[in-house]
Amino acid sequence: MSSHAPYPIGTSGRPWGESERAEWLSQQKIRRSYAADVLSVIETLRARFDVSEYGRLDYAPHNYPLFAIKSRDWRDELPIALVTGGVHGYETSGVHGALRFVGQHAADYAGRANLVVVPCVSPWAYERIHRWNAAALDPNRSFRENSPAQESVALMRLVAPIRDRVLVHIDLHETTDSDESEFRPALAARDGVAYEPGEIPDGFYLVDDSAHPQPAFQQAVIAAVAKVTHIAPADSQGEIIGSPVVAAGVIEYALNQLGLCAGITSAPYKTTTEVYPDSPRATPEQCNAAQVAAVCAAIDFALAHPAKASVGQ
Template identity: 85%
Template sequence: MTTTQAPYPIGTPGTRWGNAEVAAWLARQTVKRSYEVDVLGAIETLRARFDVSEYGRLKYGSDSYPLFAIKSRDWRDELPIVLVTGGVHGYETSGVHGALQFVELHASHYEGKANLIVAPCVSPWAYERIHRWNADAIDPNRSFRDDSPAQESAALMRLVAPFRDRVLVHVDLHETTDSDESEFRPALAARDGVAYVPGEVPDGFYLVDDSEHPQPAFQQAVIAAVAKVTHIAPADGQGEIIGSPVVAPGVIEYALKQLGLCAGITDAPYKTTTEVYPDSPRATAEQCNAAQVAAVCAAIDFALASGAIKAGARSVV
């Protein structure tokens, strides 16, 4: 859908925000749901079967949020590593709950085949406020770089640093929502002092590949699995999705590392960013979670099989 937008209520058009504008924006943010209940409660139920560790803690004023990773209990150094991340953007609900649902229902299938590490909610402050940014009006998913200005991004990079060169597959779970056009892109334009140009929200699931190291067969394997759960986003009238050329059904490409995106934090040969559309009349919240789970499973299965084939070994899946 295409939307039009009145001037954003904070700031002066054409002028970047300063501290006063950020403070005014922050004052508008309110807690709408509970990280402790929704996420930490779910993680607690997994402790009997997986290793759960705190890898950092966010501090914003009086608010403090522990960050947790869920790891395979039978971690073996000779096995490939699979990284799953969710909730980099806190408002993208199925990224968080899809990651947790994958661990609950499917992680045990990969015991002895891969080491799993799942960070289900990278941005808990934003999760509670159903927002894209952190409390400093910074987008964590443009901040995965050295000396990151985002606490969330810096903490995840520290977690991954010891094994970043040994990751086989990384799946970063996201959503594209109607609020991208009604709130988040207008806010971004206002923050940066540029004109807001309305865009089109794609109706359906799609993937973002790495333009520097594309893996088209891998991406299509994920698309094929998800298509059994929910519909795949078509290209718009310009042959694009969110302004990028569609290179294959349901797939676009970004320069992941250059843009500071989460999916670029490792040297994994197989990596992708999922994008679910939860506002579609053709998809339920349950389908969105299931689509994220299907994407993770398909990505791992393809990567493990391809790795075994390249090594001249029999597939382990």
């Protein structure tokens, strides 16, 4: 049985209070630039798409504008495809994959679908390469009424007017080695519970909605991504990150119950991607390309099977 050193902040068995959160916050340093990496790219897209500021994050002394990129040829009769990235700021390919999709493929859907792309939901965390926001909260467990996370509140407010009109929503994520080396131990320490080590899957996988699963849709995305990077196998228990594998590269979560971003609309087609950037078999380029392939496959399948929109809703 392996042993793990206690997390350096807090007291074992006791949830963090304000002093522990302040200590944690004091250790978070800016490691890359939201303005240089994300906002500069969004600026280049303004000539072809409608770009709107849908909110701001106020983490004094830092203030972050939040942007959505939308189809310029918006038509109310068309279905809506929602793409979100950077809900966890450290998951790099989610952000850059979303931006690459807009730059290279969004025009392909003109006259076929209205696109809403939010490439970086959590810019504070993007700059610090972290999972949480400045309040030590996980935005991807905070998409619910009376959410304490600014990032989640802003995105839900943006989506509210179209919530019941979205046909497909794909939320772009990564599973990294740092999940086990930092973020899950930090979560256990923050909540005052014992840290239970897990296994990081080597490869790409998807998270379907257990309340309204769409297996054919998920497999269409898996098939497209398999041409770009490898798909994660099940572990010895037939699971991926503790959940049963229901089909090749697919697990299921209760999206709404867990407050996950992929559950913020009534879309019949929804999924969360999980790329593994730390694999010796994958490069950053492959990770970005995998996210783009997943987005295109998701939208293509949904547009080809719109009748499903009335099933289970």
